[in-house]
Amino acid sequence: AAVEAETIQEIPRGSETILFVDDEISIVNMVQRMFERLGYKVQTATTPQDALDRFALNPDHFDLVITDMTMPQMTGVKLSEKLMDVRPDIPIIICTGHSALVDEEKAKELGLAAYVMKPINIRGIAQTIRKVLDRK
Template sequence: MGLAIVHGIITNYGGTITVESLQGEGSLFTLDLPCVTDGIEKEAGSASALLTRGTERILFVDDEEMLARLGKEMLTHMGYDVVTYTSSLEALQAFQANPQSFDLVITDQTMPEMTGVNLVEQLRRVQSDIPIILCTGFSHLVNAETAHALGVEAFVMKPEGTRDLAVTIRRVLDKRDRPPSWQS
């Protein structure tokens, strides 16, 4: 997992991360998180009930296998049918084979084979109206303005909270002009 993502997760939870490095010996990372004991079960139950849900089919692309797996679990829990790829090239091939089977694409920006921006351009050549959410932990190449200029419906900085991502997905899906893939 990239350090920018780790830093984002830790600071979102009110914690800190420090690093001590010795050349030739390695690095020691120290994570400090606040301890919360009251209300955890109550909050977890109510958060799950309040999530914006859906049934659409989502193509989820992230080269980090762990993030792809977590993304699938989270979105499946929200009711979505999720197809994940850790290869942007394989994701593009799957989309090219059957573009109408997907209602939304969520893709990472920084990937080895093809960046998220390049993937967006290729997906748009196949189906110009596919809704796309572009995610990044840190990138010099893209920001919300450049993503919008590409026609990306939403630009998300990682880590995005579950509730916020659920709202973003629903907002993007509710704007589209075509029926969900399961109604076609």
């Protein structure tokens, strides 16, 4: 148990509000629990349109958006562009298992804060989140 506690403490934590978007409910539920354990407040959406609607209601409520790349109706890149139309300074992290449409370089060109490969690893995503949020 001591080893486990030590490992958890090394993982960066925070208290900011994150909007997490993914069309797979099992991933949404797992990631929400993971981020909440790290201290973040998490709102989730399972469709890009739901994410846009939530964001548009109160854009300043969110500190960060993390979105999947491949979803029905709209790609993560398209969603990111629409979110940045509402609030140009919102940091966005895009997650993908594999996509020919976006890579780390393309994500930077698009003004995205970071690019993360799936499967999501708690230590890696926690470090990326802190890096992005601490840049503000």
